[in-house]
Amino acid sequence: MKTSKFLLLVRTAVPAGLLAVTSWGHASTVWNGPSIAFYHTQENNLQDQLAADVKLTRGSSGGLYNSAMESGAVSDTSPKGTAWAVGTLANFSTLSYGPCPLEAGNRPPNLVNTTFVVHLTSASDDIYLQLTLTNWGGAGGSGDKTFGYIRTTASAPPPTISITNPVSGAVFGAPATVSIGASASVSSGTVTNVQFFTNGVSLKSVTTAPFIVTAGNLAAGAYALKAVATAAGISATSSVVNITVLSPPTVSITNPVSGAVFAAPANVSIGATATAASGTVTNVQFFTNGVSLASLTAAPFTLTANNLAAGAYTLTAVAKASGILATSTPVNVTVVNPAPVVISAASVSGGLFSFSYAGNAGLSYVVQSSSNLVNWLPVTTNLAAANPVPFSNPATNGVQFFRIGLLPNP
Numbered sequence: 001m002k003t004s005k006f007l008l009l010v011r012t013a014v015p016a017g018l019l020a021v022t023s024w025g026h027a028s029t030v031w032n033g034p035s036i037a038f039y040h041t042q043e044n045n046l047q048d049q050l051a052a053d054v055k056l057t058r059g060s061s062g063g064l065y066n067s068a069m070e071s072g073a074v075s076d077t078s079p080k081g082t083a084w085a086v087g088t089l090a091n092f093s094t095l096s097y098g099p100c101p102l103e104a105g106n107r108p109p110n111l112v113n114t115t116f117v118v119h120l121t122s123a124s125d126d127i128y129l130q131l132t133l134t135n136w137g138g139a140g141g142s143g144d145k146t147f148g149y150i151r152t153t154a155s156a157p158p159p160t161i162s163i164t165n166p167v168s169g170a171v172f173g174a175p176a177t178v179s180i181g182a183s184a185s186v187s188s189g190t191v192t193n194v195q196f197f198t199n200g201v202s203l204k205s206v207t208t209a210p211f212i213v214t215a216g217n218l219a220a221g222a223y224a225l226k227a228v229a230t231a232a233g234i235s236a237t238s239s240v241v242n243i244t245v246l247s248p249p250t251v252s253i254t255n256p257v258s259g260a261v262f263a264a265p266a267n268v269s270i271g272a273t274a275t276a277a278s279g280t281v282t283n284v285q286f287f288t289n290g291v292s293l294a295s296l297t298a299a300p301f302t303l304t305a306n307n308l309a310a311g312a313y314t315l316t317a318v319a320k321a322s323g324i325l326a327t328s329t330p331v332n333v334t335v336v337n338p339a340p341v342v343i344s345a346a347s348v349s350g351g352l353f354s355f356s357y358a359g360n361a362g363l364s365y366v367v368q369s370s371s372n373l374v375n376w377l378p379v380t381t382n383l384a385a386a387n388p389v390p391f392s393n394p395a396t397n398g399v400q401f402f403r404i405g406l407l408p409n410p
Contacts, residue, residue, distance in 0.1 A: 028126045028127070028128060029126060029127045029128070029154075030089055030092065030127075030128045030129075031127060031128065031129040031130075031152045031153055031154045031155070032089055032130075032152055032155060033152060033153040033154050033155030033156060034152075034153055034155075034233060035130075035150050035151060035152050035153070036150070036151060036153055037134070037148065037149075037150050038056075038148060038149055038150075038151065039135065039147075039148035040057060040058055040146055040147050040148065041146055042060060042146055045057070047067050048151075049068075050118075050120060050127075050129070051081075051120050051122070051125045051127065052068075052125075053066075053068045053069060053081060053122045053125070054066055054068060054069075054079070054081050054082065054120050054122060054125065055067045055068040056079055058073070058146055058147055059072055059073065062103070063075070063078060063100065063102050063103035063108070064078060064079050064100055064102050064147070065078040065079050065080075066078065066079035066080045066081055066082065068081075069081055069122075073103070075103050076099045076103075077099065078100065078103075079100055080122075081120060081121055081122035081125070082100060082118055082119065082120060082121060083097035083098060083099075083118070083119040083121050084097060084098060084099065084100045084101060084116050084117075084118055084119075085097045085098070085116065085117050085119075086101075086114060086115070086116055086117075087115070087116070087117050088115055088117065088130055089117060089128065089129075089130045089152070092117045092119075092128045095117055097117075097119050101116075102133070102136070102147070108133070108136040108137075108147075109136045109137060111133050111136070112133050112134065112135065112136055113132065113133065113134070114132070114133055115130060115131070115132045116130070116131045116132070116133070117129070117130055117131075118130075118131050118151075129151055129152050129153075130151065130152045131149050131150070131151040131152075132149060132150045132151070133147070133148075133149050134148045134149055134150055135147055135148035135149075155234075156186075156188065156189060156231065156232035156233070156234050157186060157187050157188060157234075158186070158231070158234045158235070158236045159184055159185060159186040159191050159229040159230070159231040159234070159235075159236045160184065160185055160186070160229075160236060161182055161183065161184040161185075161191075161194065161227055161228070161229035161236055161237070161238045162182065162183055162227075162238050162239065163180065163181070163182050163225055163226070163227055163238050163239070163241045164181045164182060164183050165179065165180065165181045166178060166179075166180070166225075166241065166243055167241070168240075168241045168242050168243070169242065169243070169244075170243045170244075171243070171244045171245075171246060171322060171323045171324065172218070172243065172244070172245045172246070172324070173245070173246060173247075173248035173324040173325070173326070174218065174219055174220040174245045174246060174247050174248065175216075175217045175218060175219060176215075176217075176218040176245045177214060177215070177216045177217070177218075178214070178215045178218060178243065179212060179213075179214050180196055180203075180212065180213050180214070180215060180225055180227075181210065181211065181212045182194055182196070182211040182212075182227040182229070182238060183211070184209075184211055184227070184229035186229075186231040186232075189231050189232045190231060191209075191229050191230070191231045192207060192230055192231060192232075193205055193206070193207050193229070193230040194206050194207075194211040194227050194228070194229050194230075195227065195228045195230075196213045196215075196225070196226075196227050197225070197226050197227070197228070198215055198218075198223050198224070198225055199223055199224050200224070203215055211227070211229075218245045219245065220245050220246055220247045220278075221244075221245055222242065222243075222244055222245075223242070223243050223244070223245065224240050224241075224242055225240065225241040225242070225243065226238050226239075226240050226241070246277075246278055246279070246321075246322050246324050247277040247278060248321075248324045248325070248326040249274055249275060249276040249277075249281050249319040249320070249321040249324065249325075249326045250274065250275050250276075250319070250326060251272055251273070251274040251281075251284065251317050251318070251319035251326050251327070251328045252272065252273055252274075252317075252328050252329060253270065253271070253272050253315055253316070253317055253328050253329075253331045254271045254272060254273055255269065255270065255271045256268060256269070256270070256315075256331065256333055256410070257331070258330075258331045258332050258333070259332065259333070259362075260333045260334075260362070260410075261333070261334045261335075261336060261360065261361070261362025261363055262308070262333065262334070262335045262336070262363075262409045262410075263335070263336065263337075263338045263360070263363055263406065263409055264308065264309055264310040264335045264336060264337050264338075265307045265308060265309060265335075266305075266307075266308040266335045266409050267304055267305070267306050267307065267308075267409065268304065268305045268308060268313075268333065268335075268409070269302065269303075269304050269410075270286055270293075270302065270303055270304070270305060270315055270317075271300065271301065271302040272284055272286070272301040272302075272317040272319075272328060273301070274299075274301060274317070274319035274321075276319075276321035276322070278321075278322065279321045279322040280321060281299075281319050281320065281321045282297060282320055282321060283295055283296070283297055283319070283320040284296050284301040284317055284318070284319050284320075285317065285318045285320075286303055286305075286315070286316075286317050287315070287316045287317070287318070288305055288308075288313050288314070288315055289313055289314055290314075290316075293305055301317070308335045309335065310335050310336055310337045311334075311335055312332065312333075312334055313332070313333050313334070313335065314330045314331070314332050315330065315331040315332075315333060316328055316330050316331075334362065336360050336362070336363070338360055338363060338406055339358050339359060339360050339387070340358065341357055341358060341359060341365070341404045341405070341406065342357060342358040343355055343356075343357045343402070343404060344356045344357065344388065348395050351394060351395055352392045352393065352394060352395060353392065353393050353394070353395040353396075353400070354390070354391065354392040354393075355391055355402070356388040356389060356390045356391065357388060357389050357391065357404045358387060358388050358389075359384040359387055359388065359389045359404075359406075360384060360387065361384050361385060361386050361387055362383065362384065363383070363384055363406060363407075364381065364382070364383050364384070364406075364407040364410075365381070365382060365384060365389065365404055365405065365406055365407060366378055366380070366381045366404070366405050366407055367379045367380050367381075367382075367391055367402060367403075367404055368402070368403050368404075368405065369393070369400055369401065369402050370400075370401045370403075371398060371399060371400055371401070373401055376403065379393060379402070381407065
């Protein structure tokens with residue numbers, strides 16, 4: 001009976017930042033992340049834990065050993081779970097690996113500044129890292145350090161970051177105050193900093209969530225927003241969010257004038273002028289006491305507020321251009337119930353015929369005269385400044401009659 005043999009090549013996924021080398025039946029991991037320094041002395045008796053079952057250390061004599069698997073160094077076999085080669089990670093796959101050369105009898109001081117590739121070969125590990133010996137005993141200027149090295153670590157995955165607000169294409173009115181928020185995370189570790197930029201200029205750094213900053217007093221112009229997150233010394237940059245700041249339109253109420261008084265029920269004509277530095281005014285909305293009266297989409301921006309009862313009214317207009325709103329300065333007017341016109345007793349003094357009449361301050365009145373109670377002629381029209389309203393006219397020898405009338409609202 002003929003037997004067939006099969007060779008299976010397996011490729012497995014590796015976390016971002018780690019190199020994967022495919023070998024027969026599995027994928028090897030290469031630690032090419034940031035380097036760290038390790039120093040061991042008789043006083044500190046530190047152990048460098050490379051993996052769950054690999055801890056490098058050294059006793060008072062002899063070479064290195066793996067304290068997770070051994071109680072001391074044994075020539076040509078320690079540290080267990082490791083294989084060593086002189087070289088760098090650049091050619092780790094072509095190196096010849098063997099026992100650790102850092103044994104007391106192998107004159108390790110002569111190997112100070114030598115770079116090795118260490119292969120972690122235990123059942124749960126298949127990891128390659130780079131290690132440069134910096135101290136051994138009194139060599140290398142180490143003093144009382146029994147050994148030391150610099151080795152590579154696993155590359156940390158980069159963080160992810162995105163600007164959550166404002167949305168790209170958003171438009172604001174100048175001077176703009178814009179809240180900028182970002183979402184940042186990392187699969188292992190913690191995001192330790194998010195730095196915000198406007199047009200490439202740093203705005204602010206935030207070290208803890210929520211990652212939010214406020215950009216204040218932005219002048220009209222285009223702004224490119226981005227955020228940079230950092231975790232374990234590795235940074236990532238968000239996609240750019242573009243926003244625009246526009247000069248807002250200008251709007252003002254042209255009539256009535258502030259302080260005007262009307263007789264109830266009042267029909268008040270309200271007019272406004274509105275312009276935009278960029279674009280076109282697309283809407284002007286009128287309000288009385290905060291309640292919308294109407295919206296106009298084209299000039300002239302004029303309307304009438306009808307049947308206003310007695311009371312105080314604050315008039316405003318809101319103009320819109322390119323999505324930006326601007327509000328006029330408020331205009332305050334008053335609507336009053338007109339008081340009956342009552343004429344006081346007349347008097348003559350100094351050649352003047354004088355009397356006063358009851359009226360409402362702010363309303364307009366006309367004084368008419370007649371010699372026959374049939375034909376009436378206007379003598380004066382005035383805006384009452386106070387109540388009562390004084391009136392004087394040169395005295396005549398003939399008979400003269402006077403009457404007072406309230407003029408219609410303007």
